[in-house]
Amino acid sequence: AQKITQTQPGMFVQEKEAVTLDCTYDTSDPSYGLFWYKQPSSGEMIFLIYQGSYDQQNATEGRYSLNFQKARKSANLVISASQLGDSAMYFCAMRENTGTASKLTFGTGTRLQVTL
């Protein structure tokens, strides 16, 4: 079974600074996908970025980048130039293909607070 570990329950960052949210994973599947989602207090899970296990380059989406280190089984999210609106819960997730289904396994999340 796949497992996602997020060891930082909470993080603080000053506005305009960069922050790294940690994620490690465990799987025996050679093919997998890693996702990061943002969840504001409203509850909706907002897709941020995706990294495939066979992708040669680290994924980037605007201010978000994924530091993918396959040998270490880590997929850390880097947010550059933090904004107050970045304050939210952040979840790392792995896609597992169980037969015909494609399900996401989530970590416990990291609460990010951006301060002035």
Add this chain to the structure above:
Amino acid sequence: ETGVTQSPTHLIKTRGQQVTLRCSSQSGHNTVSWYQQALGQGPQFIFQYYREEENGRGNFPPRFSGLQFPNYSSELNVNALELDDSALYLCASSLRLAGGGRQETQYFGPGTRLLVL
């Protein structure tokens, strides 16, 4: 916004009752997944529907059931509600390609907050 909608937004039920939650998928998507998120935890996979059939299920009892309709919208039904069913229920839609959707990003709706008293 993702285009995935869910109703109702909030719901209060008593133990033993039954509840139906609804989800409309994003235009062009053919797969719907349901997740349960208890307070302070990450979402847990309930099941997934593709072509109107359940094609994968997490560790949830049979009193959790679902449907997918020809327009790809979906329902989650929970019978004999228990106090521990109180949670945020998230629906996610995605596009499964005929050859297998490796990327198959799931886009979530705003969720339904269920409180069981």
